[in-house]
Amino acid sequence: MSAAWSTLSQSARRTWIKTARRPVPLTFSFVQPLIWMAVFGFLFQRFSLGADLAGVSYVEFLVPGICAMTVLFGASQAGIGLVRDIQTGYLQRMVRAAVRPGWMLAGKVAGDVTRLLAQAAGVALAGSLVGAALRPGLISLGVATLGLVAFAVGYASLSCWIAVKTRAQESMGVFVHLVNMPILFTSTALVPVRQMPEWLQAIAVWNPLTLVADDLRSALLFDAVPDVMSGAGFLVPVAVVLFLLARASMLRVGGEGESPA
Numbered sequence: 001m002s003a004a005w006s007t008l009s010q011s012a013r014r015t016w017i018k019t020a021r022r023p024v025p026l027t028f029s030f031v032q033p034l035i036w037m038a039v040f041g042f043l044f045q046r047f048s049l050g051a052d053l054a055g056v057s058y059v060e061f062l063v064p065g066i067c068a069m070t071v072l073f074g075a076s077q078a079g080i081g082l083v084r085d086i087q088t089g090y091l092q093r094m095v096r097a098a099v100r101p102g103w104m105l106a107g108k109v110a111g112d113v114t115r116l117l118a119q120a121a122g123v124a125l126a127g128s129l130v131g132a133a134l135r136p137g138l139i140s141l142g143v144a145t146l147g148l149v150a151f152a153v154g155y156a157s158l159s160c161w162i163a164v165k166t167r168a169q170e171s172m173g174v175f176v177h178l179v180n181m182p183i184l185f186t187s188t189a190l191v192p193v194r195q196m197p198e199w200l201q202a203i204a205v206w207n208p209l210t211l212v213a214d215d216l217r218s219a220l221l222f223d224a225v226p227d228v229m230s231g232a233g234f235l236v237p238v239a240v241v242l243f244l245l246a247r248a249s250m251l252r253v254g255g256e257g258e259s260p261a
Contacts, residue, residue: 004103011107012114018081019115029077033070033123037062040190041130050194056221063127063134064216065189067120068209071152072183074116076176078109078156079163086167092253101250105160109243113152120148124220137223144219147232151212154239161246164253189213208235 019026041059049061085091095101128134162175184190186200187209193201204210211234215226226232 004100007100007103008107008110011104012111013107015081015108015111016115019111029070029074030119030122032073033066033119034126036069037066037123037127038130048195049192052194053192057131059127059130060132060134060221061192061217062190063124063132064220065187065213066127067123067216068148068151068187068213069184069189070120070123071116071148071212072155072209073176073180074119075112075152075155076159076180077172078112079159079161079175080169080172082108082160082163083167083169083172086164086253091164091250095250095253101253102247105157105243105247105250109153109156109160112156113149116152117145117149134220135223136220137225140219140223140225143226143228143232144215146228147215147226147235148212150232150235150239151208154208154235154242157239157242157246161242161249164246164249183207183209187213208238211235 037059041062044058047058049056049058053061082091094104124134159172159175163172166172186203187207188204189209193204193210196204211231215231218224218226
């Protein structure tokens, strides 16, 4: 167990160090959601949210959605570093050197997810500074965070799987730019589901980002404990499946017949 923990912690530490050494992308990934919040928040401040959200300003409605968006955009880029590791031969050497790929991947994903949670917390704090009245409770926020973590792990694992399968920066660019926007604009991150056309409502209710945004909204705005089964209860199994998929692809990087983690 100590060897597994060492692999996980060292992989997470390496992820944090590599991120800290790239201040421009790190700064952009934090500033971009704040720009979205400022532009959309004040542009649509007179937008009616409907009777279900009477008394809630659009900025307040938007803050949890932007927190979820921050995780969406950041997790989608988790695999970019793996492409470089494959191109330099680092990942292949680590797999063949009896470093357990499962724990190595877990550390890499953990490093990315903890950073994204910190960024989401920063966005929520910034939202409160511009007038959003947030009233989170310990239990409600804990349940909502569980769903957010599951979403981040699953989406980061999907990004890593795509990176290992394609081994090309171009494919990661396509994934980040062509997948994120449809997910964002077919979710309730920016607009309540009841304000959408019927055909879009049918899509939004199955969008995992909708589950995350709605759970965060319940916790941050109303201190209401989200429905675990419809949020985290759905997202956790999906995250496990996507993580195992990414792990299997990493095992094949070092050649068939490697011992599993």
